Amino acid sequence: MDFELPESHRILQASIREFCEKKVKPFAREWDAKEQFPHEVVRELGQLGVMGILVKEEYGGAGMDALAVAVAVEEIARYDGSLALTVASHNGLGTSHIRVFGNEEQRRKYLPKLATGEWLGAWGLTEPGSGSDAAGMKTTAVKKGDVWVLNGTKMFITQGTVGHVFVILALTDPPKRQKGITAFIVERGQKGFTQRPIHGKLGMRSSDTAELILENVEVPDSARLGEVGQGFIDTLKILDRGRITIGALAVGLARGALEESIRYSKERTAFGHPIADFQALRWMMADMKTETDAARLLVHRAAYLADHGRPYTREASMAKLFASEVAMRACNKAVQIHGGYGYTREFPVERYLRDAKLCEIGEGTSEIQRSIIARETFKTA
Amino acid sequence: MKILVTAKRVEDPESKIKVKPDGTGIVQEGLKYKINPFDEIAVEEGLRLVAKHGGEVVVVSIGGKEVHEQLRHALAMGAHKAVWVNHTGPLDQMGVAGLLQKVVEKEKPDLVILGKQSIDDDQNQVGQYLAEWLGWGQATFASKAESFDSENEKNKVPALVVGADNKTVRVVREVDGGLATVECQLPAVVTTDLRLNQPRYASLPGIMKAKSKPIEELIPAGLGVDVTPKLTVTKMSAPPARKAGIKVPDVATLVEKLKTEAKVI
Numbered sequence: 330m331d332f333e334l335p336e337s338h339r340i341l342q343a344s345i346r347e348f349c350e351k352k353v354k355p356f357a358r359e360w361d362a363k364e365q366f367p368h369e370v371v372r373e374l375g376q377l378g379v380m381g382i383l384v385k386e387e388y389g390g391a392g393m394d395a396l397a398v399a400v401a402v403e404e405i406a407r408y409d410g411s412l413a414l415t416v417a418s419h420n421g422l423g424t425s426h427i428r429v430f431g432n433e434e435q436r437r438k439y440l441p442k443l444a445t446g447e448w449l450g451a452w453g454l455t456e457p458g459s460g461s462d463a464a465g466m467k468t469t470a471v472k473k474g475d476v477w478v479l480n481g482t483k484m485f486i487t488q489g490t491v492g493h494v495f496v497i498l499a500l501t502d503p504p505k506r507q508k509g510i511t512a513f514i515v516e517r518g519q520k521g522f523t524q525r526p527i528h529g530k531l532g533m534r535s536s537d538t539a540e541l542i543l544e545n546v547e548v549p550d551s552a553r554l555g556e557v558g559q560g561f562i563d564t565l566k567i568l569d570r571g572r573i574t575i576g577a578l579a580v581g582l583a584r585g586a587l588e589e590s591i592r593y594s595k596e597r598t599a600f601g602h603p604i605a606d607f608q609a610l611r612w613m614m615a616d617m618k619t620e621t622d623a624a625r626l627l628v629h630r631a632a633y634l635a636d637h638g639r640p641y642t643r644e645a646s647m648a649k650l651f652a653s654e655v656a657m658r659a660c661n662k663a664v665q666i667h668g669g670y671g672y673t674r675e676f677p678v679e680r681y682l683r684d685a686k687l688c689e690i691g692e693g694t695s696e697i698q699r700s701i702i703a704r705e706t707f708k709t710a
Numbered sequence: 711m712k713i714l715v716t717a718k719r720v721e722d723p724e725s726k727i728k729v730k731p732d733g734t735g736i737v738q739e740g741l742k743y744k745i746n747p748f749d750e751i752a753v754e755e756g757l758r759l760v761a762k763h764g765g766e767v768v769v770v771s772i773g774g775k776e777v778h779e780q781l782r783h784a785l786a787m788g789a790h791k792a793v794w795v796n797h798t799g800p801l802d803q804m805g806v807a808g809l810l811q812k813v814v815e816k817e818k819p820d821l822v823i824l825g826k827q828s829i830d831d832d833q834n835q836v837g838q839y840l841a842e843w844l845g846w847g848q849a850t851f852a853s854k855a856e857s858f859d860s861e862n863e864k865n866k867v868p869a870l871v872v873g874a875d876n877k878t879v880r881v882v883r884e885v886d887g888g889l890a891t892v893e894c895q896l897p898a899v900v901t902t903d904l905r906l907n908q909p910r911y912a913s914l915p916g917i918m919k920a921k922s923k924p925i926e927e928l929i930p931a932g933l934g935v936d937v938t939p940k941l942t943v944t945k946m947s948a949p950p951a952r953k954a955g956i957k958v959p960d961v962a963t964l965v966e967k968l969k970t971e972a973k974v975i
């Protein structure tokens with residue numbers, strides 16, 4: 330057994346770390362305060378190949394694996410959870426649905442521009458009335474002659490306003506529920522398609538989130554992504570992979586919380602000692618370190634399974650569940666270690682805490698992860 | 711143009727360096743390593759020159775198997791091939807220069823670009839020895855006149871200017887209190903200062919391409935170089951801890967103290 334990252338992944342990690350030290354770390358606080366999407370930095374990440382990690386070279390991507398996505402997203406999240414969410418959702422959801430389930434024509438049309446970040450991808454499953462119960466969606470797509478007519482509303486869609494290419498899940502055969510859902514590609518600016526930004530999020534504030542409204546949006550059959558009625562089954566596969574990435578994001582936040590806590594506790598003094606001398610705080614940091622490492626091992630195991638063509642639904646859920654709860658605990662401790670300063674925007678740890686909360690909600694809540702883990706475990710028991 | 715650049719493996723300046731209690735070296739456990747930042751600048755300059763004039767960048771590193779990571783990083787940045795001088799054990803500046811001389815004689819580059827020094831031993835000697843032994847011209851501390859916000863920097867224009875006849879290179883050097891411009895016949899040795907360029911990050915497609923680029927292995931004995939050090943490090947010690955600063959009540963006192971105590975103004 331080998332716990333070392335491959336050489337290529339270590340270089341990737343170093344490269345992203347240097348990029349973030351310079352281009353992300355000094356600005357993340359301001360982006361968060363202003364709810365500002367960092368277009369220029371995303372463009373530069375695109376030039377580095379970070380927006381097309383899994384896309385094959387023939388379509389202009391880097392052709393790397395799920396482990397590379399995990400390494401990249403963890404590294405970015407250590408500096409900025411929002412930017413990590415942008416990278417995670419673009420790579421893992423929108424782009425991946427086209428990459429995995431698109432036909433050759435769709436791949437040629439969209440992947441080269443998505444892989445360089447020239448276009449941003451979004452993925453619309455959740456609706457105002459359905460999240461965990463995703464198949465309870467109301468959006469419909471009705472075939473009229475040569476075209477499909479889409480109607481409905483999608484909620485909390487990442488890259489919803491800044492995105493160019495949207496994968497939209499819609500009911501094509503409502504009575505069949507899960508088996509009556511189909512995916513479509515909708516492009517920004519299409520007639521009847523409006524995007525309404527959502528402001529005032531607790532965390533992930535410089536990640537772009539929007540509500541999408543589809544009013545008689547007409548798309549040709551060539552915009553249908555995958556087989557009719559197959560959309561939900563494909564979606565579950567996309568989510569499996571996406572969850573590894575959210576796990577990695579949580580690991581990055583937890584690691585950031587620990588690193589900031591170590592630094593601060595060595596500098597801050599109380600009762601004539603650096604607070605790092607107090608066992609109460611040292612034990613907190615011992616737990617943070619232990620749990621963060623354990624979470625990363627779960628994330629890397631799930632990525633390993635995915636990269637080796639093995640089943641990983643349960644392992645991806647375990648990684649996401651554990652890592653996001655670890656991140657919450659670690660960030661909460663980090664604020665505690667920082668005392669009153671931790672409660673202000675002067676230090677990044679309160680932002681990490683706010684960002685970490687999303688990891689327990691997005692791409693399936695912790696309750697849903699536990700349901701999946703239980704279901705998969707009972708299957709084989 | 712064929713350009714040879716160096717990529718020494720050094721401790722990451724971000725990691726915390728601790729001297730071993732017995733003073734024989736530094737604690738290596740848990741350290742991160744990277745390409746010497748001055749060498750990274752050399753790689754970048756080589757890539758820019760080749761982008762403009764055509765040719766190839768060959769990157770060389772001396773060390774054990776672990777230096778493959780730095781070579782692979784330079785290849786991921788865009789270098790075309792790598793030379794690995796497989797050597798473990800102590801090596802002084804003359805040993806390094808001697809090995810590089812053999813690599814130069816073998817590769818026959820038009821230009822060698824190296825960092826002016828490596829951030830671990832801070833010796834600033836290898837480029838100079840190398841130029842001397844090769845009998846080539848040298849331009850040390852290469853810098854550039856423009857700022858990093860300039861269009862040229864954004865467009866990755868090389869700072870070193872190769873003459874139209876491909877026979878000379880013009881180098882802006884950083885000297886005390888200003889810049890000096892020198893022209894040097896090719897082939898030449900150039901060493902880089904910090905303000906020459908901002909090196910690129912290794913891109914993901916670059917990392918993938920680097921996997922199939924060749925790394926040629928050479929051994930000191932095969933090159934006929936005796937690398938027995940003429941210089942040995944006898945003791946290392948941590949710098950003395952910084953004394954606590956003082957607080958002054960106002961600007962006037964500060965100026966007064968700078969004048970009378972620190973004697974800096």
Ligand SMILES: Cc1cc2nc3c(=O)[nH]c(=O)nc-3n(C[C@H](O)[C@H](O)[C@H](O)COP(=O)(O)OP(=O)(O)OC[C@H]3O[C@@H](n4cnc5c(N)ncnc54)[C@H](O)[C@@H]3O)c2cc1C
Nearest residue numbers: 452453454455459460461485486487690691692693694696
């Ligand atoms: C910042 C952000 C970005 C997002 N990005 C996207 C995106 O890009 N694309 C997209 O499609 N969606 C996106 N989402 C939506 C996200 O996936 C959903 O919010 C999430 O799945 C939960 O759904 P819900 O909000 O409808 O909550 P609900 O499903 O209403 O859940 C409410 C509560 O009930 C619990 N619950 C529900 N069902 C069960 C059950 N069976 N057993 C136990 N407990 C249950 C939940 O765990 C939760 O605690 C995003 C959300 C946020 C906040």
